[in-house]
Amino acid sequence: MQDTKKFLNSYNEEDHFIALNNQNVYVSYSGDYSENPIYHVHNSCELLFIEEGEAEYRIGKNYYHIGKNDVLVVGGTDPHSRKFTKVPCLRYGLAVIPAFMQSLPIINGYMNVYRTQSQEDALKLKNIDDAVFKRMIGIIWQLRDETAGDEEGRGDMVYALLLELTIALKRLLNLERQDVSGTYKIMSDIKSYIDFHYSEELSLNALSSLFYLQPNTISKNFSKVFGKNVNAYINSVRVTNAVRILEKSNVSITSLSEMVGYTSVNTFLRQFREKMNVSPLQYKKRFEQYLADSDSRRQF
Template sequence: MSHRQYSFQNTNIEKLNARLLSIALAKDEKDWQSVLHTHHFTEIFFVVNGEGNFLFHDETHHIKAGDLVIVPPYMEHTEQSIKGMPLEYYVIGVDGVSFQPADEKTCVQVFCNFNNKSLIEDLLSQMLYEVRNSSYGSDKICQNLLEILILRIARHQHVIPVPLTSTYMTKECARIKEYLDIHYSEQITLDTLTELTHMNKYYMAHSFAKYTGQSPIQYLNQRRMEAACTLLTDTDHSISSVSSSVGFSSQSYFTQAFRKKYGITPIKYRQLHAQSGSEEYP
């Protein structure tokens, strides 16, 4: 009889303060409307069967069995099945943690495919079983299974699980984001947002950047540019009209900002998009 003993080498991993908020196994049966939405927590979405698309505000990803998607807090998203191939998936809500690439400082959405689908599916099914059949130690078992899941994702995708700060601040930042999404065409300053949240101006700007990777004004300009691109491609409004419709104080400033972001003028963007009819342009 052969016998070989293995020793573990301890890994210096920061304690995870992740907490399981919810878990569900769902199937798309066309009984609800797929619309963009957000959560105040991190969402982990794992496809068991079917095929479809995972949509964010400005991008779409094809998904299939074995695909896992991580959505940071307050990022707009939804999923849609391909006709005849309804998505069946696990979805869990996790508080206190999100993920970022090792070489970046902001949390991002993560896409990965596990060829060994059962590796992840088994963890999730055990978590669901414990939640459905709550008994002695179920919460501890779920917590340990969640930490195993997080570590497997981190190992597979070379991302770092990072702690998220207080829910209170997250909600304040979400309120700012929602306000900017709706009122981007209006004249907005940091003072406007300070009055909205009753927070110190500089603390508010720093906190918003921590959660979104952008300052409030950078995010505002991004929303204005996205709206401008839609008007340039879908309407025949003049450049001046487009500029004022999305909140710029002057056409010249709008043209300057547009060229800085996209490398071409609004007029050239409209012309190129009309010629190609296509998705080559933002």
């Protein structure tokens, strides 16, 4: 395998955050010596492979301690933060957009791999056999090369690598393949609709009219398939995209709330604070300070 050390932290933080929200498959290799307590969220599912060091991640209300040869899955639109408990903390990151993964044959039956695991299931991804872990890292670096290049058959190779990684993770998690027809497909279609139409009117009644299903049927089956209440998911997508807008532009809170689909500024502020633990303006200031601190560290 190629010498990865030369790629350590070889990305711009601002570009990094943009990629986490817009790139179907994105690979990073990072190492930190100081804490970064920023609480953030993005559209992609992020998989972290720890090569050295230890860290504690908070995802929602749950805490996950990870160390060497551990993998942590952070589901898309799930707010999270981190602190390093043993430095340097060197980790490979693979970010994938769930809607893209769901479009891939076979992989679409294992989308439960790409969600935040329960604390109990997360234990299955700790202290992974060295040979298995190294193979997964090899896949990540092959993905990095393929997504950065333009060789013939690039798309097929990316799919093949993602499929191998998915199967390896599903084996560790002991997950069964989901039936992608029937209820699962309908709920997936509803989820995709929310992902792309979050700025429009969205409610159980609106979705009921669009998909010709009773609100209670949507509510029950969406939670069963994705482990999230449909209204909670709508708010998660809206807040995630509000964060994305805050990170790259300056807009008023009123305009921001309208851009992500809220008709009430107060509802938007309440939902944002509930998800991110800070107000939109506080997040904006913390994010800008984080970028400034990152630039300062790179100068030394």
